[in-house]
Amino acid sequence: MGSFGKIVVGCDIRALAYAYKLNLPLIYTRPLEPFFLDRFSSTGGGKEILKSPDGGIPVGRLKAKEWQKYYFLLSLSGMVIYGDSVQSIFIEKNTLSVGRKNLRRKTLEFENLIIFDDYGVNGLPDMIDQVDRKNIIYDWVNVHNGHTHDYDIIQTNSDFVNSINFYTSNRGGNPNVRDIILVSYLTDDETKDFSYSGTMAKFKTLDVLKSHGIKGRRNGRNVKNPHKYKYYAIKLDPAHRRVVSRKKNIYKDTGNIQFNNDSIEEINRLVENHAGFLKKVAKIV
Secondary structure: OEEEEEEEEOOOHHHHHHHHOOOOOOEEOOOOOOOOEEEEEEOOOOOOOEOOEEEEEEEOOHHHHHHHHHHHHHHHHEOOOOOOOEEEEEEEOEEEEEEEEOEEEEEEOOOOOEEOOOOOOOOOEEEEEEOOEEEEEEEEEEEOEEOOOOEEEEEEEOOOOEEEEEEEHHHHHHOOOEEEEEEEEHEEEHHHHHOOHHHHHHHHHHHHHHOOOOOOOOOEEEEOOOOEEEEOOOOOEEEEEEOOOOOOEEOOOOOEEEOOOOEEEEEEHHOOOOOOOHHHHOOOO
């Protein structure tokens, strides 16, 4: 039986940053790596400028890279308990019973738990509330006959197709192919409604692209005016959709279990307290 003082439970960027900064072991039932386009605000360091029809948009560094860094360093330091093998955690007093994939159940003793993610965690105190925010919807869309442009992002004032993000997809092995990821914010009912489907998102996206002068590829000269070109219509092909629920269960802290709801920005302000091997590897990465 292993014995620990504090243990962090969860594997989103907040949990990893907290464990990394405070030199704490971590255990989790699911990895929650940020979406690969998600970024910190421009005040968080690593400033870049995204090109849009409205001018340059300052943004910070990619969250997924930060998540990967924290996970790598904690794993290298032996601080991710049982790695990615954990399927379930049962809490009883000051003991964790850990169910693992195709492996024997393990038991851990702890003094305090700091919980960031309750997925797969049993034996928690009664839930006192639930925060029900709109789902994040990611729609991958393949672009055919698209003409070259410099935009990285187009933002709208609507939750449905809130932003159109252009990225290099390497589809078909072509490093020059730029496809689209649409980001929307929808309720559970809207997510099931055809009016907010990937098909309807495609049609709205075509309207937005057209309004910003984005055309298909050239199709020869205009017969009536040889100084002007004709263009094919842009063709968009919805590829797949990912729905990310943002519901969050709220619990009351108990004597030895605390639930951390701090934002990543708040956690990033914590003073680093590295020790042991983590202190050594943190200096070289």
